[in-house]
Amino acid sequence: MRFDLDRLPTDPVLLQKMLREMVQAMEAERDALKVAKQTVKAQGLTIEKLEHRLARLLRVQFGRSSEKMDNAQLRMMFEEIDSTPEPANDDGAAPKPESVRKAGTRAPIPAHIPRLTAEHRPEPCSCGGVETVICEDVTEVLDYVPARFRVLRHVRPRVACRSCETIRQVPAIDLPLPKVMASSALLAHLVVSRFVDHQPWHRQSVILRRQGVNIDRDVMGRWARKLAWLMAPLGERLLAHILQAPKIHGDETPVTLLMGEDGSHTAYFWVYLRDGRSSGDMTPPAVAFRFTTGRGGEHPAAHLAGYEGFLQADGYGGYNVLYRNPKTKAPRRVTEVGCWAHARRKFTDILAKNPSPVAAEAVVRIGELFAIERDIKGAPPDERRRVRQQLAAPKLAALRPWLEAQMRGLSADSALAKACRYPLNRWAAMARYCDNGLLEISNNLVENALRGVALGRRNWMFVGSTKGGDASALFYSLVETCRLNGVEPEAWFTDVIARIGNHPINRIDELLPWNWQAAQEIQNLEQAA
Helix, strand or coil, rough: CCHHHCCCCCCHHHHHCCCCCHHHHHHHHHHHHHHHHHHHHHHHHHHHHHHHHHHHHHHHHHCCCCCCCCHHHHHHHHHCCCCCCCCCCCCCCCCCCCCCCCCCCCCCCCCCCCCCCCCCCCCCCCCCCCCCCCCCCCCCCCCCCCCCCCCCCCCCCCCCCCCCCCCCCCCCCCCCCCCCCCCCCHHHHHHHHHHCCCCCCCHHHHHHHHHCCCHHHHHHHHHHHHHHHHHHHHHHHHHHHCCCCCEEEEEEEEEEEEEEHHHHEEEEEEEEEEHHHCCCCCCCEEEEEECCCCCCCHHHHHCCCCEEEEEECCHHHHHHHHEECCCCCCCCCEEEEECCHHHCCCCHHCCCCCCCHHHHHHHHHHHHHHHHHHHCCCCCCCHHHHHHHHHHHHHHHHHHHHHHHHHHCCCCCCCCCHHHHHHHHHHHHHCCCCCHCCCCCCCCCCCHHHHHHHHHHHHCCCCCCHHHHHHHHHHHHHHHHHHHCCCCHHHHHHHHHHHHHCCCCHHHHCHHHHHHHHHHHHHHHHHCC
């Protein structure tokens, strides 16, 4: 508001009125400016959240699976670092032993592959003399024999006896699936192609059609569901084996479920892992998947009913029902163990978007904790606890006040504040691994078990029904358990599918992958002897 100083009224009342109007206008402008600043701040936070989410999605889609930061990048973002930081990934590749093969030479063809020898002799000498082989040169070429189908004809003649006038015939063979004209080898191949090699039923149908065999994808799906019903006791035994462990890992991942006319719906695969090899426990590792149409806490509570021990999972609130009674808040017999990989991931997502010295230092500090773990991997629990108390505990004691100090002055809705708040809000669970050598610093073991689902989901894209989801959960349990125990899945499925229909239920443990592998090794030794 502007005034002509030469034409101001002389009446005091008018001057007071003009002054009041001017003050009111200034207050209105100040309020409007305040609202505008708040709007700009809120929009800035929204933009920061969206950029943070976009960077995280881009990293998941196109980035490296490892969360370790490049050393040069860390030094650029965090110049106060005196020494070169260690890689901040506990799953980093171990130092490779020096290869005995010279650089530039071909790797030998494995010895277990059958050899077919073709001898190429020169033409006989024209002088007619006696020829002697003084040496020979051998060239080995790797060949491929395309997969081929064959029909197994089981002929059962009826035999009549002329003397006693009786007719005898061998009983009909037991098919793996009643009224399904497919051998255990074919069924095993379809299952392994689907859940190990991530080939959808439709793609397998197209591949078989090129070889002149027409098996519709719906038929394959029905076969898989029937096979899952037959092998369900193995899935139950896997979960029972896992619930006997003193500590297990848990996680979940979404999947699209078709709902017919209602469109699609987000369902979930829950996974529970037992693997104590990093703490010196040589008990066979195992994985159990479960499929649900929701993500509520009632699902893990039902899966882990009666379990007593440690559960290592992320910070999802659905697991809280396992740790404490939601009504009385009283603790239960399942103890929470935090995951430092999830905490570190929140800072690496920030670094993927902009160079933040605070996030860089957090990655370095957490990386030092993982570096300690690499040196004690496979050691007994007592040794792991001793080293952690000596090396990791002081670093954790210094990390907590540092995170609290970074929180001051940050907006509560900023990505950096949320990253700092994640470990602080569950500090007891995050630091619990230091007091028990059985526990792990992260939940990466179970995330590795979910990689098959993540890869397959890009190919088959959705689950057709809840029954299909249950069947998929069972097959993922079996193939991942085979992988953890070093069992060739197609050989295991071929043998187990042929035997399980007549196998006594009270001896079902004999068919578990690690027991089956031990029996096969004993059988091979007996045959070799």
